[in-house]
Amino acid sequence: xxxxCQEVCRKIASDELAEAGLWExxxxxxxxxxCGDCSRYSEQLRTIGESVHQxxxxxxxxxxxxxxxxxxxxxxxxxxxxxxx
Amino acid sequence: xxxxxxxxxxxxxxxxLRSGDAEAKREVVRAYLPQIVRTARGxxxxxxxxxxxxxxxxxxxxxxxxxxxxxxxxxTFLFGILYKKIAETRRRLxxxxxxxxxxxxxxxxxxxxxxxxxxxxPVEDRFDDVEVRQKIDDCLECLPLQQxxxxxxxEVEGLNTEEICKILEVTRTNFGVLLYRARNRLRECLESxxxxx
Numbered sequence: 199x200x201x202x203c204q205e206v207c208r209k210i211a212s213d214e215l216a217e218a219g220l221w222e223x224x225x226x227x228x229x230x231x232x233c234g235d236c237s238r239y240s241e242q243l244r245t246i247g248e249s250v251h252q253x254x255x256x257x258x259x260x261x262x263x264x265x266x267x268x269x270x271x272x273x274x275x276x277x278x279x280x281x282x283x
Numbered sequence: 284x285x286x287x288x289x290x291x292x293x294x295x296x297x298x299x300l301r302s303g304d305a306e307a308k309r310e311v312v313r314a315y316l317p318q319i320v321r322t323a324r325g326x327x328x329x330x331x332x333x334x335x336x337x338x339x340x341x342x343x344x345x346x347x348x349x350x351x352x353x354x355x356x357x358x359t360f361l362f363g364i365l366y367k368k369i370a371e372t373r374r375r376l377x378x379x380x381x382x383x384x385x386x387x388x389x390x391x392x393x394x395x396x397x398x399x400x401x402x403x404x405p406v407e408d409r410f411d412d413v414e415v416r417q418k419i420d421d422c423l424e425c426l427p428l429q430q431x432x433x434x435x436x437x438e439v440e441g442l443n444t445e446e447i448c449k450i451l452e453v454t455r456t457n458f459g460v461l462l463y464r465a466r467n468r469l470r471e472c473l474e475s476x477x478x479x480x
Contacts (some may be wrong), residue, residue: 200398212459
């Protein structure tokens with residue numbers, strides 16, 4: 199039986215399709231090809247994911263911040279391993 | 284998207300780490316610190332909170348690494364510690380006391396036969412506008428931690444399902460539910476703010 203819009207949206211949003219069989223992927227693609235609303239829904243989820251990805255990678259900490267933090271972590275570890283006199 | 288660092292996954296490297304090799308520790312910190320900080324920020328912590336949690340994650344990792352048996356990837360082990368630290372911090376900051384009503388919202392968008400009743404609105408705004416980006420940040424704040432982590436680990440860090448399930452300690456089915464809720468909550472939130480990507 200062919201999936202309805204609600205079922206297609208659930209499969210897309212839960213990444214269920216990635217592990218689905220060939221037939222299920224084909225009928226879902228066919229549904230998306232025919233259904234403008236589901237196609238728009240799928241496109242919106244993809245755009246949101248890409249935007250969040252891009253933003254997170256652009257605003258990452260500066261190399262100075264990371265070097266300072268790295269140093270601080272390794273110093274904490276050294277302090278833990280150094281016996282107190 | 285997914286930063287693998289395959290040389291850090293070898294049994295020889297794990298052994299160096301377990302035996303306390305300082306250079307191996309430095310390599311792990313250098314390799315994964317950017318991802319850890321980015322994920323802590325992605326989980327909704329402010330910059331200074333994200334730094335504290337990242338530092339605490341590595342300090343715990345280095346404390347327990349001698350007992351690490353190498354059954355999972357080092358990154359999976361690290362992200363598992365990070366997830367628990369973020370959960371502790373957010374509990375402390377009491378940011379997760381919101382009811383989850385997204386299933387009802389999604390249900391109300393469809394007719395009983397499963398066809399759209401209120402379909403998504405057409406594309407108008409651009410997602411790279413500064414104002415829209417601020418709205419995305421605001422909407423991310425609405426996600427409960429587990430949904431947000433599932434979304435960030437998948438979309439920002441590009442980890443596979445198996446690894447995310449291990450980090451969050453959920454089944455594949457539960458992970459699907461978390462992603463479904465996170466994405467729909469974000470989409471609904473953005474639509475309510477007038478953004479239709």
